[in-house]
Amino acid sequence: GDSVTQMEGPVTLSEEAFLTINCTYTATGYPSLFWYVQYPGEGLQLLLKATKADDKGSNKGFEATYRKETTSFHLEKGSVQVSDSAVYFCALSKDYGGSQGNLIFGKGTKLSVKP
Amino acid sequence: SQTIHQWPATLVQPVGSPLSLECTVEGTSNPNLYWYRQAAGRGLQLLFYSVGIGQISSEVPQNLSASRPQDRQFILSSKKLLLSDSGFYLCAWSPTINYGYTFGSGTRLTVV
Numbered sequence: 001g002d003s004v005t006q007m008e009g010p011v012t013l014s015e016e017a018f019l020t021i022n023c024t025y026t027a028t029g030y031p032s033l034f035w036y037v038q039y040p041g042e043g044l045q046l047l048l049k050a051t052k053a054d055d056k057g058s059n060k061g062f063e064a065t066y067r068k069e070t071t072s073f074h075l076e077k078g079s080v081q082v083s084d085s086a087v088y089f090c091a092l093s094k095d096y097g098g099s100q101g102n103l104i105f106g107k108g109t110k111l112s113v114k115p
Numbered sequence: 116s117q118t119i120h121q122w123p124a125t126l127v128q129p130v131g132s133p134l135s136l137e138c139t140v141e142g143t144s145n146p147n148l149y150w151y152r153q154a155a156g157r158g159l160q161l162l163f164y165s166v167g168i169g170q171i172s173s174e175v176p177q178n179l180s181a182s183r184p185q186d187r188q189f190i191l192s193s194k195k196l197l198l199s200d201s202g203f204y205l206c207a208w209s210p211t212i213n214y215g216y217t218f219g220s221g222t223r224l225t226v227v
Contacts, residue, residue: 034215042221043121043205044205044207046217049215089158089159102149102161103149103161103216105158105159106158108159
C-alpha cells in the first residue's frame with residue numbers, strides 16, 4: 001500500500017545550521033506531497049506542499065522539491081532557529097478510487113535546535 | 116476565514132467511562148472532516164473521515180465511533196474507554212482532496 005518514510009529523529013542542530021529531513025514515499029499514480037509542523041503542545045500546521053513532479057514548495061525559509069524519479073520530498077532549511085524546534089511530518093494525499101482521499105503521514109521527525 | 120475548533124484541550128477519564136470529543140468548523144460549507152490519533156512514538160493514525168452529513172468512513176476497527184450530525188460538526192465517541200485509547204486526538208478539515216488539511220489544536224486524552 002501507499003506509505004511515507006521519514007528519517008528517524010530526534011535531530012539536534014545548533015542555531016544557524018543547515019537542516020535536511022529526508023522523506024520518501026511509495027504510491028501509485030501522482031500523489032500530492034506535504035510537510036506539516038507540530039509545535040510543542042499544539043496541533044499540526046501545513047508548512048508547504050507540492051502537487052506535481054518538480055514542484056518546489058516553500059514557506060518560512062523551508063523548501064522541499066517533489067522528485068518523482070527518486071520518490072522523495074526532502075525538507076531543507078539553510079539556517080535553522082531555536083523557534084524551528086518542533087516535530088515535522090511528511091505526508092501524501094491521493095484520490096482513492098473516486099472516493100475522497102486522505103493524508104498518509106510519516107511517523108514524524110523531532111527537531112531540536114540549540115542556541 | 117475558516118477556523119476549526121476542538122475541545123476539550125485535555126481530558127482525564129477512568130477506564131470504562133464514555134467519551135465525547137467535539138470538533139466544529141466555521142467559514143466553509145461541506146468540508147471533508149477527519150479524526151486522527153497520535154499515540155506516543157507511533158505517528159498519526161487516521162481513525163475516521165467524513166465527506167458529508169451522516170457519512171462516516173472508518174479506517175481502523177476499534178473502540179471508537181464518529182458521527183457528523185451537522186455539516187460542520189464532527190464528534191468522536193466511545194461508550195467505554197480502554198487504557199489503549201489514551202493519546203492525542205486531532206480533528207482536521209479540508210475543502211477537497213490534495214489541498215492539505217487544517218488541524219485543530221488537539222485533545223490530549225489520558226485514560227486512567
